[in-house]
Amino acid sequence: MQLVVERVRADPSAHVDVVEAAAQAVVQLLDDERARTGEWAAEVRHWREGWIRKVVRRADGARWEAVQELPGVTVAHGSARVRAFVPGPLSPLPKALGKLQVGGTEFPREKGSSADGARVDVEITPLAELSSGKTAAQAGHAAQLLYEQMDEAAREAWRADGFAVRASVPAESDWAEPGEAVRVIDAGLTEVDGPTETARARLRA
Incomplete structure:
Protein backbone atom coordinates (compact mmCIF):
# COMPACT_ATOMS: atom_id res chain seq x y z
CA MET A 1 0.00 0.00 0.00
CA GLN A 2 1.32 3.40 -1.02
CA LEU A 3 0.65 6.46 1.14
CA VAL A 4 1.42 10.00 0.06
CA VAL A 5 1.83 12.93 2.45
CA GLU A 6 1.23 16.43 1.15
CA ASP A 11 4.28 25.72 5.90
CA PRO A 12 5.16 22.08 6.65
CA SER A 13 2.74 19.82 8.49
CA ALA A 14 3.48 18.68 12.02
CA HIS A 15 5.02 15.23 12.39
CA VAL A 16 2.33 14.01 14.79
CA ASP A 17 -0.47 15.19 12.48
CA VAL A 18 1.12 13.30 9.58
CA VAL A 19 1.41 10.12 11.66
CA GLU A 20 -2.17 10.30 12.89
CA ALA A 21 -3.55 11.15 9.45
CA ALA A 22 -1.70 8.20 7.91
CA ALA A 23 -3.20 5.78 10.44
CA GLN A 24 -6.67 7.17 9.78
CA ALA A 25 -6.23 6.96 6.02
CA VAL A 26 -5.18 3.29 6.11
CA VAL A 27 -8.19 2.26 8.18
CA GLN A 28 -10.62 4.44 6.25
CA LEU A 29 -9.51 2.80 3.03
CA LEU A 30 -9.87 -0.72 4.45
CA ASP A 31 -13.32 0.13 5.84
CA ASP A 32 -14.52 1.71 2.60
CA GLU A 33 -17.33 -0.26 0.98
CA ARG A 34 -15.31 -0.36 -2.26
CA ALA A 35 -12.53 -2.19 -0.37
CA ARG A 36 -14.83 -4.54 1.53
CA THR A 37 -17.18 -5.72 -1.22
CA GLY A 38 -16.78 -3.38 -4.17
CA GLU A 39 -14.37 -2.54 -6.95
CA TRP A 40 -11.24 -2.52 -4.75
CA ALA A 41 -12.01 -5.74 -2.89
CA ALA A 42 -9.87 -8.12 -4.97
CA GLU A 43 -6.73 -5.96 -4.71
CA VAL A 44 -7.18 -5.39 -0.98
CA ARG A 45 -7.83 -9.09 -0.32
CA HIS A 46 -4.72 -10.12 -2.30
CA TRP A 47 -2.60 -7.65 -0.33
CA ARG A 48 -3.95 -8.70 3.05
CA GLU A 49 -3.29 -12.37 2.27
CA GLY A 50 0.36 -11.68 1.43
CA TRP A 51 3.06 -9.35 2.72
CA ILE A 52 1.35 -6.30 4.20
CA ARG A 53 3.82 -3.56 3.35
CA LYS A 54 3.27 0.20 3.39
CA VAL A 55 5.43 2.78 1.60
CA VAL A 56 5.15 6.48 2.45
CA ARG A 57 6.00 9.12 -0.16
CA ARG A 58 5.69 12.90 -0.24
CA ALA A 59 4.26 15.28 -2.82
CA ASP A 60 3.66 18.99 -3.19
CA GLY A 61 1.79 21.25 -5.54
CA ALA A 62 0.82 19.73 -8.87
CA ARG A 63 2.18 16.32 -7.91
CA TRP A 64 -0.14 16.18 -4.89
CA GLU A 65 -3.07 17.12 -7.10
CA ALA A 66 -2.09 14.49 -9.69
CA VAL A 67 -2.22 11.57 -7.24
CA GLN A 68 -5.78 12.49 -6.22
CA GLU A 69 -6.85 10.96 -9.52
CA LEU A 70 -5.65 7.49 -8.43
CA PRO A 71 -8.00 5.20 -6.45
CA GLY A 72 -7.70 5.82 -2.73
CA VAL A 73 -8.81 7.80 0.31
CA THR A 74 -7.52 11.20 1.48
CA VAL A 75 -7.63 12.24 5.14
CA ALA A 76 -7.17 15.80 6.37
CA HIS A 77 -6.19 15.98 10.03
CA GLY A 78 -4.79 19.01 11.80
CA SER A 79 -2.06 20.46 9.61
CA ALA A 80 -1.68 17.29 7.51
CA ARG A 81 -3.22 15.63 4.50
CA VAL A 82 -2.42 12.02 3.64
CA ARG A 83 -3.81 9.83 0.86
CA ALA A 84 -3.80 6.02 1.08
CA PHE A 85 -4.00 4.16 -2.22
CA VAL A 86 -5.54 0.86 -3.17
CA PRO A 87 -2.72 -1.71 -2.83
CA GLY A 88 -0.98 -2.87 -5.97
CA PRO A 89 2.39 -4.14 -7.26
CA LEU A 90 5.52 -2.22 -6.27
CA SER A 91 6.56 -2.36 -9.91
CA PRO A 92 5.41 -0.90 -12.14
CA LEU A 93 3.82 1.90 -10.14
CA PRO A 94 1.44 4.41 -11.69
CA LYS A 95 3.56 7.20 -13.12
CA ALA A 96 2.16 9.81 -10.70
CA LEU A 97 3.31 7.71 -7.73
CA GLY A 98 6.60 6.54 -9.21
CA LYS A 99 7.80 10.16 -9.47
CA LEU A 100 7.50 10.74 -5.74
CA GLN A 101 10.36 10.44 -3.25
CA VAL A 102 10.35 8.03 -0.30
CA GLY A 103 13.60 8.58 1.63
CA GLY A 104 14.06 11.55 3.92
CA THR A 105 10.36 12.20 4.50
CA GLU A 106 10.60 14.31 7.65
CA PHE A 107 8.30 16.86 9.28
CA VAL A 122 -1.00 4.39 18.73
CA GLU A 123 2.37 4.18 20.45
CA ILE A 124 5.69 4.45 18.60
CA THR A 125 8.83 2.82 19.94
CA PRO A 126 11.11 5.06 22.02
CA LEU A 127 14.02 2.69 21.33
CA ALA A 128 14.68 3.61 17.68
CA GLU A 129 14.96 6.79 15.61
CA LEU A 130 12.37 6.63 12.84
CA SER A 131 11.75 9.21 10.12
CA SER A 132 8.31 10.76 9.81
CA GLY A 133 7.62 8.58 6.79
CA LYS A 134 8.62 5.37 8.54
CA THR A 135 6.65 6.35 11.64
CA ALA A 136 3.56 7.02 9.54
CA ALA A 137 3.83 3.59 7.93
CA GLN A 138 4.20 1.86 11.29
CA ALA A 139 1.26 3.77 12.79
CA GLY A 140 -0.86 2.78 9.81
CA HIS A 141 0.09 -0.86 10.29
CA ALA A 142 -0.74 -0.79 14.01
CA ALA A 143 -4.12 0.83 13.37
CA GLN A 144 -4.87 -1.78 10.70
CA LEU A 145 -4.08 -4.69 13.01
CA LEU A 146 -6.35 -3.26 15.72
CA TYR A 147 -9.15 -2.65 13.21
CA GLU A 148 -8.95 -6.21 11.94
CA GLN A 149 -9.24 -7.78 15.39
CA MET A 150 -12.17 -5.62 16.57
CA ASP A 151 -15.73 -6.83 16.80
CA GLU A 152 -18.29 -4.93 14.73
CA ALA A 153 -19.61 -2.90 17.67
CA ALA A 154 -16.14 -1.53 18.42
CA ARG A 155 -15.56 -0.83 14.73
CA GLU A 156 -18.83 1.06 14.48
CA ALA A 157 -17.92 3.27 17.42
CA TRP A 158 -14.48 3.98 15.92
CA ARG A 159 -16.03 4.55 12.49
CA ALA A 160 -18.31 7.21 13.95
CA ASP A 161 -15.15 8.99 15.13
CA GLY A 162 -13.61 8.91 11.65
CA PHE A 163 -11.11 6.27 12.86
CA ALA A 164 -9.21 8.97 14.73
CA VAL A 165 -6.07 7.95 16.64
CA ARG A 166 -3.81 9.61 19.17
CA ALA A 167 -0.12 9.01 18.49
CA SER A 168 2.59 9.24 21.14
CA VAL A 169 6.05 8.02 22.08
CA PRO A 170 5.90 6.46 25.56
CA ALA A 171 8.69 6.39 28.11
CA GLU A 172 10.97 3.35 27.83
CA SER A 173 9.62 2.02 31.13
CA ASP A 174 6.05 2.13 29.78
CA TRP A 175 7.10 0.58 26.47
CA ALA A 176 8.46 -2.39 28.40
CA GLU A 177 4.87 -3.30 29.38
CA PRO A 178 2.83 -3.86 26.20
CA GLY A 179 -0.31 -5.06 27.95
CA GLU A 180 -3.05 -6.07 25.53
CA ALA A 181 -1.99 -3.80 22.66
CA VAL A 182 -1.58 -5.15 19.14
CA ARG A 183 2.10 -5.05 18.22
CA VAL A 184 3.88 -4.34 14.94
CA ILE A 185 7.13 -6.24 14.33
CA ASP A 186 8.86 -4.58 11.40
CA ALA A 187 10.91 -6.81 9.14
CA GLY A 188 13.88 -4.45 9.22
CA LEU A 189 14.13 -3.60 5.52
CA THR A 190 14.53 0.12 6.20
CA GLU A 191 15.69 2.23 9.16
CA VAL A 192 15.81 -0.61 11.72
CA ASP A 193 18.24 -3.51 11.94
CA GLY A 194 16.40 -6.80 11.77
CA PRO A 195 12.95 -7.57 13.17
CA THR A 196 12.00 -4.73 15.52
CA GLU A 197 8.85 -3.85 17.42
CA THR A 198 8.01 -0.40 16.12
CA ALA A 199 4.41 0.41 17.04
CA ARG A 200 1.41 -0.65 19.09
CA ALA A 201 -2.28 0.20 19.06
CA ARG A 202 -4.96 -0.17 21.71
CA LEU A 203 -8.42 1.06 22.56
CA ARG A 204 -8.27 3.81 25.12
CA ALA A 205 -9.68 2.97 28.52
Whole structure:
Protein backbone atom coordinates (compact mmCIF):
# COMPACT_ATOMS: atom_id res chain seq x y z
CA MET A 1 0.00 0.00 0.00
CA GLN A 2 1.32 3.40 -1.02
CA LEU A 3 0.65 6.46 1.14
CA VAL A 4 1.42 10.00 0.06
CA VAL A 5 1.83 12.93 2.45
CA GLU A 6 1.23 16.43 1.15
CA ARG A 7 4.28 18.63 1.71
CA VAL A 8 3.97 22.41 1.67
CA ARG A 9 7.52 23.71 1.85
CA ALA A 10 6.56 27.14 3.20
CA ASP A 11 4.28 25.72 5.90
CA PRO A 12 5.16 22.08 6.65
CA SER A 13 2.74 19.82 8.49
CA ALA A 14 3.48 18.68 12.02
CA HIS A 15 5.02 15.23 12.39
CA VAL A 16 2.33 14.01 14.79
CA ASP A 17 -0.47 15.19 12.48
CA VAL A 18 1.12 13.30 9.58
CA VAL A 19 1.41 10.12 11.66
CA GLU A 20 -2.17 10.30 12.89
CA ALA A 21 -3.55 11.15 9.45
CA ALA A 22 -1.70 8.20 7.91
CA ALA A 23 -3.20 5.78 10.44
CA GLN A 24 -6.67 7.17 9.78
CA ALA A 25 -6.23 6.96 6.02
CA VAL A 26 -5.18 3.29 6.11
CA VAL A 27 -8.19 2.26 8.18
CA GLN A 28 -10.62 4.44 6.25
CA LEU A 29 -9.51 2.80 3.03
CA LEU A 30 -9.87 -0.72 4.45
CA ASP A 31 -13.32 0.13 5.84
CA ASP A 32 -14.52 1.71 2.60
CA GLU A 33 -17.33 -0.26 0.98
CA ARG A 34 -15.31 -0.36 -2.26
CA ALA A 35 -12.53 -2.19 -0.37
CA ARG A 36 -14.83 -4.54 1.53
CA THR A 37 -17.18 -5.72 -1.22
CA GLY A 38 -16.78 -3.38 -4.17
CA GLU A 39 -14.37 -2.54 -6.95
CA TRP A 40 -11.24 -2.52 -4.75
CA ALA A 41 -12.01 -5.74 -2.89
CA ALA A 42 -9.87 -8.12 -4.97
CA GLU A 43 -6.73 -5.96 -4.71
CA VAL A 44 -7.18 -5.39 -0.98
CA ARG A 45 -7.83 -9.09 -0.32
CA HIS A 46 -4.72 -10.12 -2.30
CA TRP A 47 -2.60 -7.65 -0.33
CA ARG A 48 -3.95 -8.70 3.05
CA GLU A 49 -3.29 -12.37 2.27
CA GLY A 50 0.36 -11.68 1.43
CA TRP A 51 3.06 -9.35 2.72
CA ILE A 52 1.35 -6.30 4.20
CA ARG A 53 3.82 -3.56 3.35
CA LYS A 54 3.27 0.20 3.39
CA VAL A 55 5.43 2.78 1.60
CA VAL A 56 5.15 6.48 2.45
CA ARG A 57 6.00 9.12 -0.16
CA ARG A 58 5.69 12.90 -0.24
CA ALA A 59 4.26 15.28 -2.82
CA ASP A 60 3.66 18.99 -3.19
CA GLY A 61 1.79 21.25 -5.54
CA ALA A 62 0.82 19.73 -8.87
CA ARG A 63 2.18 16.32 -7.91
CA TRP A 64 -0.14 16.18 -4.89
CA GLU A 65 -3.07 17.12 -7.10
CA ALA A 66 -2.09 14.49 -9.69
CA VAL A 67 -2.22 11.57 -7.24
CA GLN A 68 -5.78 12.49 -6.22
CA GLU A 69 -6.85 10.96 -9.52
CA LEU A 70 -5.65 7.49 -8.43
CA PRO A 71 -8.00 5.20 -6.45
CA GLY A 72 -7.70 5.82 -2.73
CA VAL A 73 -8.81 7.80 0.31
CA THR A 74 -7.52 11.20 1.48
CA VAL A 75 -7.63 12.24 5.14
CA ALA A 76 -7.17 15.80 6.37
CA HIS A 77 -6.19 15.98 10.03
CA GLY A 78 -4.79 19.01 11.80
CA SER A 79 -2.06 20.46 9.61
CA ALA A 80 -1.68 17.29 7.51
CA ARG A 81 -3.22 15.63 4.50
CA VAL A 82 -2.42 12.02 3.64
CA ARG A 83 -3.81 9.83 0.86
CA ALA A 84 -3.80 6.02 1.08
CA PHE A 85 -4.00 4.16 -2.22
CA VAL A 86 -5.54 0.86 -3.17
CA PRO A 87 -2.72 -1.71 -2.83
CA GLY A 88 -0.98 -2.87 -5.97
CA PRO A 89 2.39 -4.14 -7.26
CA LEU A 90 5.52 -2.22 -6.27
CA SER A 91 6.56 -2.36 -9.91
CA PRO A 92 5.41 -0.90 -12.14
CA LEU A 93 3.82 1.90 -10.14
CA PRO A 94 1.44 4.41 -11.69
CA LYS A 95 3.56 7.20 -13.12
CA ALA A 96 2.16 9.81 -10.70
CA LEU A 97 3.31 7.71 -7.73
CA GLY A 98 6.60 6.54 -9.21
CA LYS A 99 7.80 10.16 -9.47
CA LEU A 100 7.50 10.74 -5.74
CA GLN A 101 10.36 10.44 -3.25
CA VAL A 102 10.35 8.03 -0.30
CA GLY A 103 13.60 8.58 1.63
CA GLY A 104 14.06 11.55 3.92
CA THR A 105 10.36 12.20 4.50
CA GLU A 106 10.60 14.31 7.65
CA PHE A 107 8.30 16.86 9.28
CA PRO A 108 8.69 19.18 12.30
CA ARG A 109 8.27 17.45 15.66
CA GLU A 110 7.72 20.34 18.06
CA LYS A 111 3.94 19.90 18.29
CA GLY A 112 2.23 17.29 20.46
CA SER A 113 -0.97 15.45 19.57
CA SER A 114 -4.25 17.33 19.77
CA ALA A 115 -6.32 14.15 19.33
CA ASP A 116 -7.09 13.72 23.02
CA GLY A 117 -10.63 12.50 22.34
CA ALA A 118 -9.60 9.71 19.97
CA ARG A 119 -10.75 6.17 20.83
CA VAL A 120 -7.45 4.58 19.82
CA ASP A 121 -3.90 5.12 21.06
CA VAL A 122 -1.00 4.39 18.73
CA GLU A 123 2.37 4.18 20.45
CA ILE A 124 5.69 4.45 18.60
CA THR A 125 8.83 2.82 19.94
CA PRO A 126 11.11 5.06 22.02
CA LEU A 127 14.02 2.69 21.33
CA ALA A 128 14.68 3.61 17.68
CA GLU A 129 14.96 6.79 15.61
CA LEU A 130 12.37 6.63 12.84
CA SER A 131 11.75 9.21 10.12
CA SER A 132 8.31 10.76 9.81
CA GLY A 133 7.62 8.58 6.79
CA LYS A 134 8.62 5.37 8.54
CA THR A 135 6.65 6.35 11.64
CA ALA A 136 3.56 7.02 9.54
CA ALA A 137 3.83 3.59 7.93
CA GLN A 138 4.20 1.86 11.29
CA ALA A 139 1.26 3.77 12.79
CA GLY A 140 -0.86 2.78 9.81
CA HIS A 141 0.09 -0.86 10.29
CA ALA A 142 -0.74 -0.79 14.01
CA ALA A 143 -4.12 0.83 13.37
CA GLN A 144 -4.87 -1.78 10.70
CA LEU A 145 -4.08 -4.69 13.01
CA LEU A 146 -6.35 -3.26 15.72
CA TYR A 147 -9.15 -2.65 13.21
CA GLU A 148 -8.95 -6.21 11.94
CA GLN A 149 -9.24 -7.78 15.39
CA MET A 150 -12.17 -5.62 16.57
CA ASP A 151 -15.73 -6.83 16.80
CA GLU A 152 -18.29 -4.93 14.73
CA ALA A 153 -19.61 -2.90 17.67
CA ALA A 154 -16.14 -1.53 18.42
CA ARG A 155 -15.56 -0.83 14.73
CA GLU A 156 -18.83 1.06 14.48
CA ALA A 157 -17.92 3.27 17.42
CA TRP A 158 -14.48 3.98 15.92
CA ARG A 159 -16.03 4.55 12.49
CA ALA A 160 -18.31 7.21 13.95
CA ASP A 161 -15.15 8.99 15.13
CA GLY A 162 -13.61 8.91 11.65
CA PHE A 163 -11.11 6.27 12.86
CA ALA A 164 -9.21 8.97 14.73
CA VAL A 165 -6.07 7.95 16.64
CA ARG A 166 -3.81 9.61 19.17
CA ALA A 167 -0.12 9.01 18.49
CA SER A 168 2.59 9.24 21.14
CA VAL A 169 6.05 8.02 22.08
CA PRO A 170 5.90 6.46 25.56
CA ALA A 171 8.69 6.39 28.11
CA GLU A 172 10.97 3.35 27.83
CA SER A 173 9.62 2.02 31.13
CA ASP A 174 6.05 2.13 29.78
CA TRP A 175 7.10 0.58 26.47
CA ALA A 176 8.46 -2.39 28.40
CA GLU A 177 4.87 -3.30 29.38
CA PRO A 178 2.83 -3.86 26.20
CA GLY A 179 -0.31 -5.06 27.95
CA GLU A 180 -3.05 -6.07 25.53
CA ALA A 181 -1.99 -3.80 22.66
CA VAL A 182 -1.58 -5.15 19.14
CA ARG A 183 2.10 -5.05 18.22
CA VAL A 184 3.88 -4.34 14.94
CA ILE A 185 7.13 -6.24 14.33
CA ASP A 186 8.86 -4.58 11.40
CA ALA A 187 10.91 -6.81 9.14
CA GLY A 188 13.88 -4.45 9.22
CA LEU A 189 14.13 -3.60 5.52
CA THR A 190 14.53 0.12 6.20
CA GLU A 191 15.69 2.23 9.16
CA VAL A 192 15.81 -0.61 11.72
CA ASP A 193 18.24 -3.51 11.94
CA GLY A 194 16.40 -6.80 11.77
CA PRO A 195 12.95 -7.57 13.17
CA THR A 196 12.00 -4.73 15.52
CA GLU A 197 8.85 -3.85 17.42
CA THR A 198 8.01 -0.40 16.12
CA ALA A 199 4.41 0.41 17.04
CA ARG A 200 1.41 -0.65 19.09
CA ALA A 201 -2.28 0.20 19.06
CA ARG A 202 -4.96 -0.17 21.71
CA LEU A 203 -8.42 1.06 22.56
CA ARG A 204 -8.27 3.81 25.12
CA ALA A 205 -9.68 2.97 28.52
